[in-house]
Amino acid sequence: MxxxxxxxxxxxxxxxxxxxxxxxxxxxxxxxxxxxxxxxxRDTINIRISDQTDFVRTKALAKTRSPLKQRCVGEPKVKLKVRHLPQDLLTLGRDMFFTYYVSDFSRTWDFLYNYLDPRSAPKYLTLSIEAVSLAFLSHQVSSETARDLGRRKYCQALREINIALQNSTTAKAASTFEGALLLDLFEKIMKSALEINTSGHAHIEGALTLVKLRGVESFKEGTELRALMGLSLNATICSLSTGRVVDPSIRQIRVHAAQFVNTDYPKWKLSGLMLDITDLAAEMRKGFMTAEERITKSEYFDRKLEIVATEASPAWTYERKSLSDPDGARMVPAGFPRVYDVYPDRMITQMWNVLRIARILLCEEIIQSCSESCDPEVAAQCNRANTAILTLVQEIVASVLQMTDCDLVAKDKLPIGSTGKQHSHSIPHILDVYILIFSLYVVAWSKSCPQSAVDWSLKHLQHIADHFAIKEAAVILNILRKQKREERISPWDRVFGQLSNAPKDIWMQSAYSQGHDMDSTPSE
Known part of the structure; x- marks a missing residue:
């Protein structure tokens, strides 16, 4: 130092x-x-660090009173690089946001590289970047100072972008559309999972309006198209959470994007099916479909998703590994195969689990509708759905250990020199774990999931909340513990309504659906 x-x-x-x-x-x-x-x-305690990049990974070890201390176990020796950079919360926030979110977590935002120099960006966009960066910093280091300053920057950005919208020329500018996306991301980061509701989608609707004003055809291949596809995903999830059919402009976006992307890529096929499933969910919520109609349509889309999974290789590949008998008994639910899967990266892990989650929800709908049907022949469809859920749950369980088991399977993710309990977690590792939360929620939520897997998922959510200090895991764990299995409401209302737009894109990232993830173009 x-x-x-x-x-x-x-x-x-x-x-x-x-x-x-x-x-x-x-x-x-x-x-x-x-x-x-x-x-x-300024919070002068939090800004006395000489290396902005390494600050994110090492702050817990460099400062004995840092909020990141709760994410560490022990104090390994970490070598710091010394560079001389301007030190303030805005600089720290921008460095962290660009290093770990824009560069690593989600390619949707790589258009921001055009504005690394604030002098090259309109005032409203600079303020929007500052607001999101401070929000991201606040979430990672629990800084109230960064949070409050971020909110002030957000209010200033909102005022400036409203002024820009009054001019027909600036309203059609790419930077105005990008500013709306940033303001939406700020709200997702700053709000808790339980605060997201139907009133929280104003910026998404505003961005769609700007797309219509500008014209879908004006978005060019590259960063503009990735941002547009990110919006289409966000808008789709907003439709799921509000029970509405997909806005026609989303399908127009896909028609336009199909000229530039590989439409055989499994990610493209999956995102297209999610539009149809969203419309199906909206139709079912109206309550006019018969049980037989719900079974037929749910099974149709489940089989479509199954085909995507079957044809996913070699684009989506992963390696299955066996656990030893003692390790397997400790690491997987009772009665489950003693295996775990290793995926090439976070995005492919997320894509597989998004597909599995969608299938579980469809199969749950089939099982529920079969119980309401008078047709004796639906028994076979019910049995198929139960069998599918068991397989899907086993696959989700097998995807978890590569991220969470620091003692064995995920040991390679720890900083060099870590031994036993003496380790910390990098921000990329934290983000790897983050994408699992929604999948674990659905496993624990599913009525047809074996009880051993439900208990295992609850235990892992608790582990994520405690060991990795990810507060969203604790929020979702609390939801699961409060709701009784026999009183559960429609999966579309509970799962998508409460959690799909949780902060940092749990679903999108893609993840808070991030989130991580589904939010970049399928050609990558």
Whole structure:
């Protein structure tokens, strides 16, 4: 570590103008006199770090009182690179956001590389990037200062983008559309899983309006198209959570994108089927379909998804490995195959589990509708659905250990030199674990899932909440514990309505559906 001198607590405006800031709340008098918005005062404890990139991975070990300490077990020796970069929350947030979210987690946002230099971006877009970066920083290090400053930046960005929308030229600009996407991401990061509701999709609807205003055909191959496809995914999940059919513009986006992507890629086929399943869910919610109609349509789409899975190789490949008898008894649910799967990357893991989740929900609908049907011949369809759920649950279970078992299977993800309980977790490792939360929720939610797998999923959610300090796992675990199995409501209402837009894109990332993930173009 290199001591760079005690950083100033002064607000941004006073620092830039070398003025003496009186640090008054909620705004310093210097800003009040000129009618400027005061950015607030820096958290000087959190900004005394010389290496921005390594800060994200090593802050827990470099500072004894860091909020990231809760993510570490023991204190291994970590070699820090020393570089001299400007130190403030905005810089830390931008470095973390670009390094771990834009570069690693989701290619949807690679259009932001065009605006690495704030001078090359409109004011509303710069403010939007700052707001999202601070929100991401706040979530990772539990910084209230970053959270509050991020909210102020968000309000400023919202005002600026509303001004831009008043002009027909700037309203059609790519940067305005991109700003709307950033404001939506900010809200997803800052809101808890239980706060997301039908009123939380305003920016998605606004972005779709801008697409219609600009014209789908104007979006070019590359970063623009990836951003457009990311919007189409977000909008699809919003439709699922609100019980509405897919906006026609989403299908127009796919028609346009089909000119530039590999439509044989399994990810493309899966995302197309999700549009149809969304419309089916909206139709079923109306309550006009007979049990037999629900069975027929659910089984049709389940078989379509099964075909995608069958034809996925070699684009989606993974390796199945066996566990020793002692390890298997400890690491998998009772009665399950003692195996685990290793996937090439986070995206392929997520794609497989999205497909499996969709099939589980369809099969649950088939089983429920069979119980309401008077047709004796539906018994075979019910048996097939039960068998499919068991297989799908086994596959989801086998995908978990590669991320979560730090003692054995996921040991290679730990920092070099980690031994036994003495280890920390990198941000990429945390994001790897994050994508599993929604899958574990569905396994524990499924009525047809074996009880041993339900208990195993609950245990793993608790492990993720405690060992990896991921608060969303604790939120979802609390939901599962409160709801009784015999009182569960429609899977479309509970699963998609409550959790699909949870922060950091649990579903999209793709994941908070991220989330991670389904949000980049299928040609990658």
């Amino acid at each position: 290199v001591f760079r001198g005690k950083p100033s607590k002064f607000c941004e405006r006073c620092r830039e103008r070398r003025l003496r800031c009186d640090l008054q709340q909620p705004s310093c008098n210097s800003c009040i006199r000129v009618g400027a918005a005061c950015t607030g005062y």
